[in-house]
Amino acid sequence: MRYIVNPPAPVSVPVLGTADRFPVHRIYCVGRNYEEHAKEMGFTGREPPFFFLKPADAVVVVNAGETGSMPYPSLTQNLHHEIELVVAIGTGGKNIAAADAHQHIYGYAVGLDMTRRDLQNDMKKQGRPWCIGKAFDQSAPIGPITPAALAGDVNNAEIYVQVNGADRQRSHVSKLIWNVAETIEHLSAAWELLPGDLIYTGTPEGVAAVVRGDTLVGGVTGLGELHLRIA
């Protein structure tokens, strides 16, 4: 058997403190999952969770102790940061009950759901898919994955991002509208989760623009920090 073009290289994320890698299958993202962020986007209340995807090769892997680099993307004048807790699925499943969700989690990471907000808003207004605003190349920076047993109490962690040393977003994972277990229940009712799936769980309030030359430092207590420069 011969591939007619070279198959794409597998996409993977390092596991903190080891030489192991987590292979990425899909990247699921949850929309408007913190109340104050939903409000700043012009929405209120607890609507059922909704999802979008990014391609697996949209990840920008940032190793522990390093500053990653993300190129300022094309077509936008309004690139936004969204700091997010990322869940790494180790055991797949369909129709996973929230009470069983922890059995499917391999670990957690700090991620950024980078967003071409102007393009996303244009698509929203027209009732069109968000892909061009959300699922562009290198739109999913992520730090190393911390295995769940070493991650501490992620569900009560602080989550934050600073830009050039100043706070932009600072909240707590406990403020998720749909917590990690509930998100897995809803998501696995719609798609069969597989080992290697990543779930970006949503962002708190304070999303705002970055420009070339900015340095972002994002973190979730217990998972370390993600350092990223916009090139």
Ligand code: MN
């Ligand atoms: Mn997001």
